[in-house]
Amino acid sequence: MGKSYRIGTPEAQEYMRQYRNAPKGLSSFEPGVIASDAKEVVAFNIAKSFYQVHPEVLNLRLVEEKTGIKPEEARKRLLRMYQEKRFMLVKNSAVNVSGFALYYWAVKLREDTTPEERKDLMEWFQENDQICTGYMMEEGGDFAVWNGNHMRNLDNLIYGVLDKFRFRRCVEWVHVCPIRRLLRESSVNQFDALPDRYRRYTLTEEAEKRIAALKRGVDEKDLDILGTLNRAPSGADLFDYEALARLSGLEPKEMEKDFRYAVDEARVMIPMLYLNYASLGLKQRFYLVSLFENTPTFREDEIGDELEKDDRFVNIFEISDAHHAFLLSSYEGIEDGEDIRRKLLSYGEVKEVLVATSPRQFRRWTCRLDERLYEECVFTDDVLLDRSEEASHEDQ
Amino acid sequence: MKISEARPYVVERLKYALNPRSIAVVGASRYPTKVGNKVVAELMEWGYKGTIYPVNPRAKEVLGLQAYPTLRDIGKEVDLVFVAVPAHLVRSILEDAVAIKAKVAVVATSAFKEIGRGDLQNALTEYCRRNELPLIGPNLVGMGSPYDHFNCGFIPYLPVPGPIAMISQSGANLLAALGTSQEEHLGMSFFVGLGNKADVDFAEFIEYADQDPRTKVISIYIEGLDSPEAFVKSCRKARKPVVAIKVGGSKIGVKAAFAHTASENPEGDDYYDRVISEARAYRARMWQEFLDVSLALGYQPPLKGDNVVMITNGGGAALLSCDHFERLGMPLRELKDISPLLAAKIRAYMPMFGSPLNPVDISGTAGVIQYKGAFQQAFRDPNVDGVLGAICPTAVTDVIGVAKAAVEVYRSTRELGKPFLMICQGGGECREAIRLLRDAGIPAYLTAEQAVTAMVALRKAGK
Structure with a gap:
């Protein structure tokens, strides 16, 4: 074996000089990749298993201090x-590092779709383990739908997911939206935000007050607790390692060092605490934004960075190779949706903004x-699968 | 971890591992593709009669049963705690198990000593020992008993009921034995996978099996012996025969055994020869031999002398048997030397071209009457110590009829205490005959060598 280029180090730059494109991880074999059950992330895995009955695994000293x-x-x-399903401890993984692409897709249903057809399709999405x-x-x-998953193989998306529903009578169109940059999810900036904006928590105090004022199961103190933990200086500060050690028998300092x-x-x-908006009776307004085809890539990225500075958005996805360029969302009734739409249309590059409102999320990263199955984490990894082969067997 | 001898409190508690009144399944998932869900589903499907408490902090209900966030929330007596969650959660669950005074804990979870987390495994073991909570595993597949419709673990089938206590360090080989049991009617009293055997060791299951009235033979698959002293003591104490297979003696097998069940084998294979011999156990070298000998020792009494009479309708099976008896150091004796009277009497059951030598060839035309008569004569002769029958399926052989006749003879002569084995070499009807014979308690085999090996093992047990 020749030189190894370790992901997450300057060797990645060296790789790009040599090969002129970014290194793409290949599961846990790629140098630098950390598997989801690796020792480095055991702190999260312990917390994820215990916080439901032992919330002291979270950094309550930080909460007290702040x-x-x-x-x-x-x-x-x-x-x-937790018992009222208001929040969930979740994680976003840098799946591109592990060699996955994030493929999302938007679905438009025909106007004459019957309630039964719609219900049946939505339940199909809910039950499909390939949708994360x-x-x-x-x-x-x-x-009608914004769904996605992380997959390694585009054919698996087509044969294993899209082909299974897109020929239904009620489906008008399906637009595949590969994610170019994951900028924000659940009010937390993600891996593709600019480096100094990484992991910024964007639910503002004003927004928190407006949510609390609805009196739908959380008050200001509750949101303060969640917000403080999400605003922790490092993702590693989310946990109390002594509490994790008491429960697991593992060495606290080593767990913390690894997780940092x-x-x-x-x-x-x-790692982050996800606010289950649907349990609070909240809805999210989604904006699917298209740019004119002659918009340069750098400009799309710049617009993405500009939109990232707007804290009203709960989710921001930048899309490539698709009809659309951005998917954004904000809490309805908490933020001014019309003002957001006007802002989006104020960009000369924007061709169209499609709008829809979501009262329900099927899954949050698996x-x-x-x-019925709250917090059951299920995803069918496509790494070793050939869904086209499975589809051909089904045909027979 | 090492023990010097079987601990009485552990032996006493093992009944709760194999016949618990209540089971808490920690990690019981709602999702049918997950193992924690399968454990509950299998318990229900196989007809477990006790109470099942699914434990899952995320669920209110699992498979229609009320779920509990933790063991402490159950609030009722729990005999067995079955743990199917990742390794880093086990410590807390064991603390809860101690707190609720559970009788025994079974940890199916992997990723302990076998991947280098020996310290964590030892710490958990020490904790359990301090609190007298027997811990079975970790890194195991499960356990059960066909008599109690009890199947606890990741095990897709139950064996047929019978006399063999199957104690295996390997889950895969345990499953293989269970599959064989179902297909070929290798009857078991109970089965258990021990995995890394951090706490509960072979010795304790040997002593439990020795007390178990349904068990007649104790069969052990070993990858490594952490406590050879305890093993020897318990085997020697046992009133029932012990059959052991020890694997992982080859150069690469030593490494594979560590990666599999964290078994360390610094000593050579000769060492295990000595240990097993000192334990007065039968050492099988190959898997098939292990099953075959277990079957024979489980169903049949020891062979008290060398006078084995073989009755067959096929010369080929006879010759294979003669050669193998001699190979194993127990050559067949001619019938006239065993009992001149029997040689004369048995003539009545064969045509003139038959051979009363030994093996006694009653010829390919032999029917049910000939077989039955020859078997009866052989059993009733006081000089005969054991009988080996063989059926070769010629066009005129009523294989099932002969098997039924063998069962009839066996039942009427059982009190004589002479072992009876059968060979049925052939196709589908022979396999059916084997199952029929085994169901009646007669070890029957598809090949001559298997049966002869089993008969020689019975002789060793009889010495």
């Missing part, structure tokens, strides 16, 4: 919020959000 809320009160509030994240829109919007490396240096994972 908000004055005593650990015991924070603990009780987190327990209650997905949003259902209300009827009457410009599109994974989230701050290797940047393979962003974690199911439906009542």
Whole structure:
């Protein structure tokens, strides 16, 4: 074996000088890649298994320091919020490092779609383990679904997912939207935000106050706790390593050192507390933005960076090789949706903005959000699969 | 971790591992593709009669059963805690198990000593020992008993009921034995995978099996012996025969055994020869031999002398048997030397071209009457110590009829305490006959060598 180029180090730049494109990870074999069950991320895995009954795995000392809320009160509030499904400890993984692409797709249904057809299709999306994240829109919007998954093989997306539903009578169109930059998800800036904007939590205090004022299951203190943890200086500060050690028997300092490396240096994972907006009766307004075809790539990236500075957005995806260029969303009733739409249309490069409203999220990065199987984390990895082969067997 | 002898509290508690009144399945998932879901589903599907408590902090219900966030939330007595969650969660679960006074913990989870986390495994083991909570595993597939419709683990089938206690360090080989049991009616009293055997060791299961009234033979698959002293003591104490197969003695096998069940084998294979011999156990070298000998020792009494009479309708099976008996150091004796009277009497059951030598060839035309008569004569002769029958399926052989006749004879002569084995070499009807014979307690085999090996093992047990 010749030289190895380690992802997450200056060797990646060296790679690009040699090969003129970015290194693409290949699962856990690529130098620098950290597998989801590796020792470096064991802190997250322990916390993910215990926070439901042991919220003290979260950094309650940080909460006390920043908000004055005593650990015991924070603990009780987190327990209650979990039981009421208001939040979930989740992670975003830098899947491109592991060799996956993020493929999303928007679906438009025909106007004469019957309620039964619509319900049946939505349940199909809910149950499909190859869809890792997905949003259902209300009827009457410009599109009906925004779904996505991380896959390694575009044919697997076509044969394994899209072909399974796109020929239904009720489907008007399906637009595949490969993600070029994952800028923000669940109000937390992601791996493709500019380096100094990485992991910024963007739910503002004003927005938190407006959500609390709705009195739908969370108050300002609750949102303070979640916000403080999401604003922790490092993703590694989300946890209490002594608590993790008590539960697991593993060495706290080593767990912390490992996890700091994974989230701050290797940047393979962003842990965060997800606000389950649907459980609060909130909706998200989605904006699917197209740019004129002659917009240069750098300009699309610049627009993405400009939109990232707007804290009103909960999600920001930059798309490539598709009809659309951006998918953004904001909380309806919390932010001024019309003002956001006007802002988007103020860009001379913007050709069209499609709008739809989502009252329900199917899954959040493999974690199911439906009542029946809440937080069951399921995803069918396509690494070793050839869905086209499976499809041909089904035909026979 | 090492023990010097079987610990009485562990042996006493093992009944809760194999016949628990209640089981908490920690990691019981709602999702049908996940192992934690399968454990609950299999328990229900196979008809477990006790109470199942799924434990899952994310679920209110699993497979229609109320789920509990933690063991402590159950609030009722729990005999067995079955753990199917990642390694880093196990410590907390064991603490909960101690707190609720569970009788025994079974940890299916992998990723302990076998991947270099020996310290964590040892710390958990020490914790369990301090609190007298027997821990089976980690890194195991499960356990069960066909008598109690109990199948706990990641095991797709139950064996047929019978006399063999199958104690295996390897889950895969345990599953292989269970599959064989279903297909070929290798009857078992109970089965257990021990995995890394961090705490509960072979010795304790040997002593439990020795007390178990359904068990007649203790069969052990070993990848490594952490506590040879305890193993020897328990085997010697046992009133029932022990069959052991020890693997991982080859150069690369030593490494494979560590990666599989964290078994360390610094000693050569000769060492295990000595240990198993000192334990007065039968050492099988190959998997098939392990199963065959277990079957024979489980169903049949020891062979008290060398006078084995073989009755067959096929000369080929006879010759294969003669050669193999001699190869194994127990050559067949001619019938006239065993019992001149029997040689004369048995003539009545064969045509003139038959051979009363030994093997006694009652010829390819032999029917049910000839077989039955020859078997009866052989059993009733006081000089005969054991009988080996063979069926060769000629066009005129009623294979199933002969098998039924063999069962009839066996039942009427069982009190004589002479072992009876059968060979049925042939196609589908022979396999059916084998199952029929085994169901009646007669070890039957597809090849002559298997049966002869088993008969020689019975002789070793009889010495």
